[in-house]
Amino acid sequence: MSHEKRLIQDLIRNYKDLGIMGRPVKDQNDTITIKYGLSLIQILDLDERNQILTTNVWATYNWNDMHLNWSKExxxxxxxxxxxxxxxxxxxxKLYNYADTRLGELRDALCVLSDNGDVVWIPQAVFKSSCSIDIRHFPxxxxxxxxxxxxxxxxxxxxxxxxVYGPAFELNDYIQSNEWDIIFSNAERNVKYxxxxxxxxxxxxxxIQISRKVAFYNYILILPCVLLSSLTLVLFWLPxxxxxxxxxxxxxxxxxxxxLLLLAESTxxxxxxxxxxxxxxxxxxxxxxxxxxxxVVVVNLYFHGSRTQVPRLFKKLMVDVFARVFCMRAQLLGPMDQGGPRAALYIKNNREKRHQDIKYDRVGMFEMQGEIPWQHPPGHTAPTSNGNPGMGSEPDLSAETLGNLPSQCSSLEWEVKExxxxxxSMSDRAMDKEDMEKRAREWKxxxxxxxxxxxxLYLLVLLVSAFTLFKTTLMQDGAADAKKDKGT
Structure with missing residues (x-):
């Protein structure tokens, strides 16, 4: 039998005779000191919905057992x-704030015994601990x-x-997480009643303080939000x-x-x-x-038609104030709609043109009939160009014709008045139609x-809200980086 086997048998036999239960001290009032430490290997998961942190660690126990010493000679x-x-x-x-349904947290591991009675036990463990999650700045x-x-x-x-390792996690064997970065870690010893x-x-x-890596969420939540917010602006440019x-x-x-449903699944x-x-x-x-x-309001106003007239104050506010501010006045309004000297000159020229079209001139009407018949003596017939009476010849004025001339003029004057x-009447209807079209155009x-x-207004609210959101997150990231540098 080797010395190692013989030593282990002797130690276990003597320990079994003394009993496993009970602290290995000489007097019951003596205090046994346990040195404890954690080596963080990996952050497995942080379940935000259930608020559970899952970590892979190596737990280190050091203590002195007076019943496990021997003479190495x-x-x-x-x-x-x-x-x-x-x-x-x-x-x-034990882990006080455990959140685990398993019966055991530690894996089996051998204890290393020294000849002076020191015991080192480093079991592997997966701890599931409760953690209060603050999602205000998510992600x-x-x-x-x-x-x-x-x-x-x-x-x-x-x-x-x-x-064992000082007041912090031991991170020499830490494996980087795909989702979290460690800002800093520390530990404290408390005495509590x-x-x-x-x-x-x-x-x-x-x-342990950790910050989330946002590369994944930038493409899943942030970028679609920004694009949809920008797409909403197109809504106001559609006719x-x-x-x-x-x-x-x-x-x-x-x-x-x-x-929003995707966000709710992560929080x-x-x-x-x-x-x-x-x-x-x-x-x-x-x-x-x-x-x-x-x-809907804009579409309703656009197709309002000429049923009513635009309120004067509302029209002045929209056309004279906002249209000038947005540089839309020259694009939307014609000469008659813009007002001022230009509109007055346009209306004056239009009226004069209309009056000239319907003006009645007796002399002009008679001139349309050729030369006046009474310019030739009675019984005289004007010769034609080919020697025959006809078109282009002067009419033969007789006493009967001269007698009917006043009645013909009276009839012609009545027809012209009609x-x-x-x-x-047609001009009034045209002006009414033009007035209705003008009111409909004003509503448009x-x-x-x-x-x-x-x-x-929407663009202003969108920019202010986005600036507030990203300013808050940048301040949060700045504070996290400062803490990380301080911890480093």
């Missing part, structure tokens, strides 16, 4: 041996979680806890007569609702605060709803200016 100068952890006493150090959030360890039954007078027991209990609390003006707003609203359902990006989504949905409603009255102009006003 008697066993071939052996200074260290390995035994099963079930064969010796171990401290009952630019920074989370702080803690793992609290302590003896479950021994108070501070029986079992004392100290750090619980309502159940009057004795003080010692615990070690390990803190009111286009049916796509209403359909586009509803489609964008549905797209934002789908993004706790009962969070104390909602993420800023969620509030930004809701704000965009409200703005899209308002923009759709305003589009034509003049008819032309005036007001609708287009109002649509442009809504566009700039």
């Amino acid at each position: 008697e066993y071939g100068n052996i200074t260290k041996v390995r035994v099963r952890n079930e064969d010796i006493w171990k401290p009952d150090i 630019f959030d920074v989370q702080t979680c803690h793992l609290k360890f302590g003896s479950w039954t021994y108070d501070g007078s029986k079992l004392d806890l100290q750090f 619980y309502p159940c027991c009057p004795e003080p209990y010692v615990d070690l609390v390990f803190h 009111p007569e286009s049916p796509a003006k209403m359909q586009l707003g509803m489609n964008i609203f549905v797209a934002f609702f789908v993004l 706790p359902p009962a969070a104390s605060s909602i993420p800023l990006i969620g509030a930004y989504y809701c704000l965009n949905m409200i703005l899209i709803t308002l923009s759709t409603l305003l589009s 034509i003049r009255r008819h032309l005036r 102009v007001v609708a287009l200016v109002l649509d442009r006003l809504f566009f700039f």
